[in-house]
Amino acid sequence: MAPKKKSFDPVKTLEEIESKFEMFQILDQDGKIVNEDYMPDLSDEDLVELMERMVWTRVLDQRSISLNRQGRLGFYAPTAGQEASQLGSQYALEGEDYILPGYRDVPQLIWHGLPLTQAFLFSRGHFKGNQFPEGVNALSPQIIIGAQYVQTAGVALGIKKRGKDAVAITYTGDGGTSQGDFYEGINFASAYKAPAIFVIQNNNYAISTPRELQTAAKTLAQKGVASGVPSVLVDGMDPLAVYKVTKDARDRAVAGDGPTVIEMLCYRFGPHTMAGDDPTRYRTSDEDSDWEKKDPLVRFRKFLEEKDLWNEEKENEVMEQAKEDVKKAIKEADNTEKQTVTQLMELMYDEMPSNLEEQYEVYKEKESK
Numbered sequence: 001m002a003p004k005k006k007s008f009d010p011v012k013t014l015e016e017i018e019s020k021f022e023m024f025q026i027l028d029q030d031g032k033i034v035n036e037d038y039m040p041d042l043s044d045e046d047l048v049e050l051m052e053r054m055v056w057t058r059v060l061d062q063r064s065i066s067l068n069r070q071g072r073l074g075f076y077a078p079t080a081g082q083e084a085s086q087l088g089s090q091y092a093l094e095g096e097d098y099i100l101p102g103y104r105d106v107p108q109l110i111w112h113g114l115p116l117t118q119a120f121l122f123s124r125g126h127f128k129g130n131q132f133p134e135g136v137n138a139l140s141p142q143i144i145i146g147a148q149y150v151q152t153a154g155v156a157l158g159i160k161k162r163g164k165d166a167v168a169i170t171y172t173g174d175g176g177t178s179q180g181d182f183y184e185g186i187n188f189a190s191a192y193k194a195p196a197i198f199v200i201q202n203n204n205y206a207i208s209t210p211r212e213l214q215t216a217a218k219t220l221a222q223k224g225v226a227s228g229v230p231s232v233l234v235d236g237m238d239p240l241a242v243y244k245v246t247k248d249a250r251d252r253a254v255a256g257d258g259p260t261v262i263e264m265l266c267y268r269f270g271p272h273t274m275a276g277d278d279p280t281r282y283r284t285s286d287e288d289s290d291w292e293k294k295d296p297l298v299r300f301r302k303f304l305e306e307k308d309l310w311n312e313e314k315e316n317e318v319m320e321q322a323k324e325d326v327k328k329a330i331k332e333a334d335n336t337e338k339q340t341v342t343q344l345m346e347l348m349y350d351e352m353p354s355n356l357e358e359q360y361e362v363y364k365e366k367e368s369k
């Protein structure tokens with residue numbers, strides 16, 4: 001009898017790769033350091049500043065939801081729960097770095113220099129919300145899921161060709177990793193060793209579609225491996241771990257070693273957007289409360305209080321400041337001249353296409369009255 005032939009075991013290979021992706025954490029949910037060896041090089045002032053930004057942003061989120069309900073804001077995607085993944089990563093950037101955000105990533109833009117008034121104008125669909133000031137290196141929030149990944153590969157290649165010590169960073173959600181653009185973007189950046197950081201904020205849901213139905217991959221980080229991109233899975237509710245992996249990714253990119261994919265495990269406490277989805281129809285209250293225990297603000301507060309760097313008074317001060325800033329910015333947005341149809345058309349076309357000329361004239365006439 002012929003000896004039994006061995007068969008290949010691709011399942012084993014896959015399982016081996018998948019088992020490598022363990023969640024990296026520095027601060028556990030009680031604010032205790034569990035990975036001292038990886039503690040990032042941040043001064044006490046830096047740590048406090050990062051907390052201030054997270055608290056300020058939580059208030060901005062609460063105020064934005066309320067303004068939206070009053071009809072004073074337009075499109076808004078809530079951010080509470082994602083402060084560590086958003087601001088821990090932004091804190092690792094330099095001013096010359098480019099941010100290519102998704103629609104939920106307005107906080108990173110603000111801390112990268114976008115005036116709050118303009119963020120509100122963006123929400124209202126006003127063109128001035130997309131005219132970023134000189135020196136704010138960022139694109140407008142992307143609404144087309146995944147498109148920012150391809151654009152990031154291009155921006156990163158541009159940075160490389162110009163010999164700049166900078167990176168392009170982008171953000172998508174778990175759902176975004178199912179898009180073709182996701183794979184094209186990371187593959188291109190990898191092939192050209194472009195200085196890019198590809199963040200996946202895995203908040204477990206793409207609107208109402210749970211992560212398990214989104215993809216058969218055990219982790220989303222492993223999707224980088226196929227393109228030869230070093231990839232990390234990190235606790236996205238831990239600002240220190242997020243900062244550390246992003247800073248390391250930035251250092252590698254600037255040193256010419258190419259892109260990194262970072263999956264940040266997180267949760268959005270609110271609805272997907274303010275357009276009307278009801279999370280109680282697709283998430284259980286047990287799931288919500290499990291994640292609330294992981295709240296990035298709670299654990300960072302505990303950590304800083306233990307070091308005597310934070311207290312209630314300080315937190316109240318930041319909250320009051322945030323409310324003031326929101327009040328002032330929304331007033332400025334209200335006082336901004338309303339946009340006209342002809343302005344929109346002029347911004348879109350350098351030379352008005354002949355088929356629109358007639359409409360243009362009609363609106364010009366209407367607006368002159």
Ligand SMILES: Cc1ncc(C[n+]2csc(CCOP(=O)(O)OP(=O)(O)O)c2C)c(N)n1
Pocket residue numbers: 104143144145172173174175176177201203205206207272
């Ligand atoms: C190409 C494309 N398809 C569908 C949509 C509609 N859409 C808007 S948000 C969304 C879910 C995205 O989920 P995820 O990537 O997980 O991001 P999250 O909002 O959870 O951060 C979908 C399908 C879209 N905007 N663009």
